[in-house]
Amino acid sequence: MQFYPRFLSRFELTEIVLTSSEPLQPLNVSLSPRERFEEYLQSRGLRQTSQRRFLIEAVFQEHDHFDADELIDRLPRRGEKNYVSSATVYRTLREFVDAGLLKSFQLDGRTVYELDYGYPQHDHLYCTRCRQLFEFQSDPLVKLRDQVAADHGFRVTGHRMIIQGVCRDCGKNRRTKRKQDLV
Amino acid sequence: MQFYPRFLSRFELTEIVLTSSEPLQPLNVSLSPRERFEEYLQSRGLRQTSQRRFLIEAVFQEHDHFDADELIDRLPRRGEKNYVSSATVYRTLREFVDAGLLKSFQLDGRTVYELDYGYPQHDHLYCTRCRQLFEFQSDPLVKLRDQVAADHGFRVTGHRMIIQGVCRDCGKNRRTKRKQDLV
DNA sequence: TTGTATGCAAATAATTTGCACCAAA
């Protein structure tokens, strides 16, 4: 049996792929996230507010992936000092992304954020057992991407690569909940 | 200024990357999607119903990406012949994915489905202007993936790669709505 | 002063779920 072809194509490329195993270094950036954000706000005629200042500290204090809900959970509650409404949290997270401080992507339906400013480009391994995200960096991947894009007349603005599987630990502990290895 | 390192690492790999530009061929599969699904149902003691039979036809009649909403739109309405409730559509789409007939992934917040059974593995280029998805195939990408995974002790079950950018046509027509080149 | 920004609550949007009824095997 046979299906109609869609817009599929291969691309041509021959190159030597090289990567190194040095630990990935944080980038040196001249401005702190906060300074960078202030610059962003100024350039657009937006305002500095206590909420924005507080949120940028809160976000850059942690160094892991998070979603809006997790962030809100570790912020002061309504009534407490420095409380920020969730509406504002959502609005501000988007601004952080616009400002280039954070990156966001979709995983299992929710929006996941991670620090971008001050961190090198990287991609993810996702363990479908424990749902943990691991990071890796690969220059060849980026080259491959550019090659594919060029091949299709695309001007690249970015990419998102997630490798799904079972991480080392979960591979050992077969006893770990299996569920359905969701995509 | 300097940030704490996270779980970042590079990996070691040296290889020759080769790809070809032959148009990608549909796979030859011995069973039709419908037969394949019937097999799946039987193996799990599930039932064949008119809704399931109808949906599999509807889904495999088209050969493009779609989301639940688009699918429901082109199905018979309530009251008409062969009407299927949206709840059942959602439930059945998930079964199709379980059965390996469809693949699903998240894009701009919604769940996008595409035919899997009978089609070769591939990845996507996404135009952030016209929001169209294009497909490409790259063996080196898969090798790279396996290498990275092995490097991290991962047992791979799959991956998702989306290259974002502006497609050829939208690159020409600067007049096309620009908005914010959303991720 | 003047127009953003924020908090609150209501509105969305996309799915999922509870439940009574229907229908394969």
Added chain:
DNA sequence: TTTGGTGCAAATTATTTGCATACAA
């Protein structure tokens, strides 16, 4: 018959939005 399947409507979840008020510039 028995147990899974379906339709309907209500419930969820994650966000977004309208609007009156607060506040930075």
